[in-house]
Every structure is written in C-alpha cells, then in structure tokens.
C-alpha cells in the first residue's frame with residue numbers, strides 16, 4: 267500500500283516525482299524518499315564503465331520520516347540551487363510493514379555501492395532467507411526492511427555480469443509474495459526497471475511526449491498523461507524517456523497496449539472544502555446519480571448493467587452469492603446480503619476477504635462471488651477473487667477504479683459493475699460506500715428480474731426510490747438537489763466546517779462540541795441498519811481515534827449494555843421500518859442507564875425526538891435503500907468530532923487508502 271512514482275523524461279525529474287507522490291500520499295505517509303540520477307550520459311551509451319568513471323552517473327538518495335512535506339522541505343534548498351537536477355528519478359511514500367518509520371527504513375533502498383536503488387510496495391515473504399544468504403555473501407544491510415534485499419539481489423546479479431534489466435529480472439524471480447518495484451542503476455542512468463510479482467501491488471506505466479512515468483496508482487500521473495498500461499502480475503517494464511518495452515519475468519517479450527483512461531483529474535482536488543473527506547461526503551449526490559444513470563429502466567427487465575456479462579441461464583442457475591470485501595466495502599456486502607436475499611431470493615454469505623482466502627469455501631459454478639472494492643487493488647480481495655475463480659465459481663467486481671486489477675480479473679468472468687463515485691482520496695471511505703450500496707441494489711434488482719423473483723409493482727417501487735435517492739442525499743447534506751451538489755462542490759465560499767457556507771451543519775458542530783471528549787461510543791441498529799451502525803462506528807474510530815463499536819440493537823442486553831453510563835453516547839439508527847418499534851425500546855433501555863442517545867430518524871418523527879438527546883433526520887425512502895441516507899449523518903458526525911479533536915481527517919494515523927499488503 268505504499269506509493270511509488272518514477273519519471274524519465276526531459277524535465278527536471280524531482281518535482282514531477284514529488285508531485286506524483288503527493289497525489290499518492292493516501293497510500294501511506296509514514297515516510298517518504300526519492301532517488302535522482304545525476305550526471306552520466308542520458309542516452310546510456312557511455313555509461314557502462316566503472317562507477318568511479320568520471321562520466322558515470324551517480325544516484326542521490328534523500329529520505330525523511332513522516333509526511334511528504336518533510337521530504338519536500340529537506341530537498342528544497344538543493345532543488346533551488348539546481349543540485350538535484352536529473353532527468354530520471356524514483357520516489358516512494360511508505361506505509362510501514364517491516365521496521366518502524368525511521369529514515370533508515372524509508373525508501374528508496376540502495377545496494378552496498380549505492381549503484382542500485384529500489385522502491386518497493388508489498389511484502390517479500392522470503393526476505394529473511396534471502397537476507398541471511400546475502401549477508402553471508404558479504405552484503406551489508408542498513409535497514410530493517412524486507413525491501414532492501416531486492417537492491418542487494420540486483421547488485422549480486424550485476425556483479426555476476428548481468429546487465430541491469432536482466433539482473434532486476436532475476437531478482438524479481440527470487441522474491442516471493444505480492445510485490446511491485448521500481449529500480450534504477452548508476453550504470454544505466456537512462457533507465458527505470460519496473461516489475462510486479464503476485465496479485466497485489468499494481469503498477470501503471472504512463473506515456474507522454476518524450477517522457478514516461480511509472481506509478482503504483484493512476485492519480486500520480488493523471489494530470490500529465492492518460493495513456494497508460496497496467497502491468498500484469500509477472501510483468502516487467504524497461505522504461506526510458508523514449509518509451510517502454512515489456513517482458514514476462516521468464517524473459518519472454520510481451521506486447522502491452524496503452525489505453526486511454528477516462529478520469530477527469532480535476533475531480534481529485536478539494537474544490538473549496540477543508541478536507542477531501544468533506545468534499546467526498548458532499549459529492550455523494552453526484553456519485554449516486556452517476557452510479558444509477560443509464561442503468562434504470564421504467565419497465566422489465568428494469569435494470570441495464572453494461573459490463574455485467576452473466577448469461578440469463580447462469581443467473582437462473584445461481585445457488586448462492588458470496589460477497590468478499592475488506593473494511594467499509596465489507597459493510598456494503600452486509601447490506602448487499604439483505605438486498606440480494608430480499609429482492610432476488612438467493613441465499614447470500616458475506617466474508618472478510620482476509621478470512622475467505624484462508625478457509626475452504628464451498629464454491630461451485632453455481633456460486634457467484636462478488637468482490638466489493640473501491641480501489642480494486644486490496645490484496646486480500648484480489649487473492650480471494652483468484653481463489654474463487656480457480657475453484658470454478660463465477661466472479662463479479664463491484665469496483666470504483668476503472669481498469670483496476672479487480673476489474674480486470676472479473677471482466678473475464680461475470681463482469682464488472684463500476685460504482686462511478688470518481689476518485690476517492692480521503693482515507694476514510696464515504697462516497698465509494700454509498701455508491702456501493704446503490705450498485706448492490708442495482709445488482710439485486712438485475713438478479714431478481716432475470717430470475718422472475720419480483721413482480722412489477724415491487725420492481726417499480728424500487729426503481730422509483732432509486733431515482734429519488736441522489737436528491738434525497740442532497741437534501742440530507744443541505745444542498746438544493748443532486749445538480750446543486752455539483753455546483754456547491756466547486757464554487758461556494760467555505761463555512762466553519764470547511765463545507766460550502768450554504769449547507770447548514772450547525773447541529774453537527776454542536777454535537778461535536780458535546781461529545782468530542784467521549785472515550786467510547788456505541789452505535790446500534792437492526793436489520794439492514796445494523797451494518798450502518800458498524801460503518802458509523804468505523805468512521806468515528808478511523809478519523810477521531812475514539813473507541814466505537816457497532817452492535818445489533820437486540821444484542822445490547824447480552825453484554826454491551828453493561829458499558830452504558832452518562833459518558834457513553836449511544837447512536838441509534840431508528841428510521842420508520844419494520845423494526846422501528848424495537849429500536850425505540852432499545853433506545854429507552856439505553857436512556858434508562860443514563861445513556862445519551864443520538865438518533866438517526868425519519869423526517870418529521872416527533873415520537874423519536876421525545877426519546878433522544880438529539881435527532882438527525884433523513885427523508886423517507888424504500889426501507890431497503892434507507893442505509894444510503896442514514897450513512898450520511900454518521901459520516902458528518904464522525905467528521906465534525908474528528909475536526910473538533912484536531913485530528914488529521916484525510917490521513918489518519920496508521921491507516922492507508924489502499925491496503926495492497928496482506
């Protein structure tokens with residue numbers, strides 16, 4: 267989940283790499299580093315001599331613990347004085363796995379002579395064995411990381427007479443696990459070698475005019491090029507300013523065609539909001555609109571899903587659906603279970619990808635395994651998909667990032683259902699989640715319709731409710747409508763929370779001032795709102811570091827009620843649905859123990875106001891779609907509390923946006 271960015275071209279490479287890293291910082295921000303090739307012959311003709319050759323290039327490495335800003339400050343004087351003026355550079359932002367986030371453990375890592383320099387994302391599973399071997403051969407290690415072995419392996423093969431790309435290929439062949447690397451070498455100063463092993467740690471090669479890029483994710487280069495190649499697992503790219511050639515790790519050359527990616531880079535800027543997270547919360551009406559647009563029909567078959575390619579007979583033959591996902595996406599899967607079981611009548615299981623992959627799930631060709639993932643790059647989710655495919659199940663992706671690995675993997679099977687939420691930068695997922703809920707409703711309707719499981723009035727009611735959702739989400743946010751949301755995101759002046767001043771969020775500010783010192787918060791819900799209680803609790807703990815737990819309200823009396831006293835706020839989701847009365851009873855139980863109840867309720871529910879310290883209202887919708895709306899106040903509440911506590915909302919400690927390690 268670290269971020270990699272590399273550049274070879276006509277411009278000074280360092281600013282390009284630093285800019286790319288800044289756009290990747292959501293992948294990790296424990297430390298950052300760059301390596302720049304200085305001197306040497308840019309076209310590489312004169313550079314095969316000894317490293318002491320006065321014409322040979324030298325590689326300068328600069329690293330700093332902490333966020334990228336510290337690295338930028340560190341190199342600022344050198345950059346201004348033109349001392350780091352090379353045309354080829356690689357860079358890295360780290361999310362620590364092996365070794366604490368010190369300067370010594372920051373990437374890039376060099377070999378003993380400082381000739382081979384490497385950045386790495388992933389985990390070298392056999393690094394201990396390799397490290398022992400390399401030390402026995404006389405190599406000196408300066409970090410505690412698994413990554414450093416790669417630099418020394420390349421050094422070993424170069425010393426044995428191999429050219430740099432060949433040495434890198436052999437090194438990549440020795441490491442186990444899911445890994446992505448870039449490497450440079452002082453004797454090939456014109457060249458960057460990039461490579462991937464295993465099913466995680468994506469790498470993208472981008473092409474410009476006389477300049478090339480390599481990065482772990484698209485946002486790093488989208489401002490500069492949209493022509494890209496996604497490296498496959500087991501691919502290697504040899505990149506110079508003039509272009510790239512590709513080969514498999516067994517040495518066979520391969521053709522990889524560049525594709526043009528559709529994202530609008532302006533979507534990834536804050537647009538007047540104080541934090542990406544807040545911008546993304548306010549972007550939800552637009553994200554929902556885009557996710558639904560063109561997919562709803564006013565008549566049977568009700569839904570059109572352009573990239574889902576399950577044949578109707580395969581849908582009718584389905585015996586089971588299994589959702590696999592991590593984090594927030596797993597909560598979407600829990601909601602998806604209600605949707606698919608109720609709408610399509612197919613039994614559903616929901617599994618954490620990190621659990622699914624280590625058990626022996628009973629899969630058949632009549633099982634549809636659906637991976638839900640914002641990034642499409644989460645290591646455990648990818649491995650689960652691969653395992654499901656190998657076990658003969660059909661696999662489908664509900665994915666946000668176009669062309670991500672999950673999307674490419676599932677495109678060959680049951681297809682992809684893109685969520686169209688647009689780039690999500692805040693580490694805490696918001697708009698991707700509600701877009702996933704909308705997409706899962708579409709999927710359930712599609713499956714139900716093909717199987718003849720729902721009658722026309724039921725289908726019509728759901729379609730109408732889906733159509734109304736973007737505007738209802740906008741209303742929760744205080745916008746005029748879904749279109750109004752788009753305008754608000756770009757133009758309005760900024761209010762106290764950082765949102766456009768037109769949106770009224772005073773109630774969240776006042777709740778934050780009352781509850782920001784809480785040490786524990788309980789979130790309760792029932793039925794389809796129970797996963798939303800989990801999601802609300804996750805949002806709060808991720809960004810405010812307050813301990814929070816989501817619980818099915820009916821289970822309170824089997825343990826958690828013991829925690830309640832006047833210092834433990836209870837957030838209760840109590841919209842008017844079939845368990846509404848039960849929720850009211852659970853709220854009473856909390857209040858009887860001096861618990862302060864914050865209720866999320868249906869608009870105009872006066873009965874609720876009498877049973878809670880505060881009520882956050884949402885418009886009424888179809889009960890199966892209500893989670894989309896009840897999520898939004900929980901996001902705003904977590905946000906307001908985190909801001910009040912002075913937390914780093916977009917980059918919470920210890921977390922990363924894309925978890926590309928197991």
Ligand code: G6P
Nearest residue numbers: 592593594595639640641644695
């Ligand atoms: C990380 C992120 C979460 C996200 C989870 C799954 O933990 O911080 O926000 O829900 O990964 O990511 P995915 O990209 O697969 O949805």
